[in-house]
Amino acid sequence: MKPYHSILLFMAIVAGAIMSGHYNYRRAEDAIVADMNRALSKTVAQCQEEWITPDTIRDYRRNLTMAALRPYATVQYYAVEDQGNGLRSCKMRWRHNDFNVQGYAHVSFASVLLLSDQRLSAALSLLAVVWGLFSVFLFMRQRRGKVVLGEMMLCEDDKRFYTLRHDAIRLTPMQNQLMQMFFRSETHELTKQEICDCLWPKKPDASATLYTLIKRLRPIIEEQGKLKIASGRGQNYRLSQSD
Template sequence: MKPISSVIIFLLLVCSAVWASIDSYHCAETSIVQDMNQALLKTLTGKREAWITPDTIQSYRQHLQIADLKSRSFVSYALGDDSHSLHSKQMKWQSGNHILTFQSYADCSFATVWGLSDQRLPLSFLLLSLVWMAASIVYFRRHRTDRLVLGKMVYAASDHSFRDWHGEKIAFTPMQQQLMELFINTVDCKLSKAVICETLWPKKPDASETLYTLIRRLKPIVSERCGLKIVADRGDGYRLASDSSSKKMSDRLSKWNRCHL
């Protein structure tokens, strides 16, 4: 799994938590308005006088089903739609020639509405995103030892792939791939010609020319894509070297070989 994939999944889970939280908040607002509508309708059905009395407020609040609204909602003559507060529908009341329009309002803050909403699904998404993040961190820490960085080249032991700093796979031929893996899995990246020939061409009596051709074709790829070079080691073999400090490269390879050999 690539780090970018892990980040994308984490962001999707967080976005799902935010979306679910907003949706639950709007559902709570809808429930509050519906409760005020039914309470106001029942109150006006039994109302006899044209004015609002304490008994009107008490009757209205008794019909409310959401307990937290009983101390936050009140009945008033319709003042028109107020987009900054929660309110019921405007309802007309008639007695004889008297026609009045009533409306109920709720003094609910954002925190109050959020507290009345069902946030279990958003919290589940949020918890899942945190678990995913923790698991990803553990995963990448465990698999970090499977990667070796030399020059501009990154070798992943998990899939035996060579990549450059941009993450693009270096297109080695099968024989070049085997030789590069021989280099990095050998102390100091030094290989004798005999070892190379016996490993790559075990049935060929003399593979010197084939080895020479392989090295000649591999050198420009290693130089351009890997930031490394293949040098002849006193005529007896070849060595994979870096333009940087050879001691740093040797120490890095020693740690790598202790973990993987």
């Protein structure tokens, strides 16, 4: 699996966890408001007082089916829509006077979250963590036995070169051998004589052949590996990252 596949899957799992959490949070809010509406309707039908009293609020809380909601719930006179924070029921006409009342619950984000069903979101979040750790372990393991420079890496297992996205870089056998020499050098620097002795040991003067080899190799490694081969003093060649 390529790294970006793992990242895309991780992001998809995280997105699923967020969407699931948000959906169930909204469902919990709707369930709270529905419970407040039922409790207020029952309280209004049962009330005998002309005004809201402490007994009214106590009856309203008793009529709520969500026990965790009761400490935060109250009944108030209706003024205007959407005052402050908190959840509100529908407005209802008081039986004995010409005014409207409304159920109100000052619940925090955490309180609603605890009342919501977040099992799927929690499972997806755990899966994202496990997948992330597994991916890091997998890619660290894959990087073992690989020499990396710029955006190009040498795999010691098959002696081939790849991009950081694990796409194979197509090189001729001679180009591949030269790049291996560069990668295995601690300074990534080789003398002309070293290269010629290794690649063309029986050829008296391989300068022209080496020039052609490097000329054809440069555009490949510049485009796919962000690397360059520079000519140094004393007929040395140095492999380094492009600017």
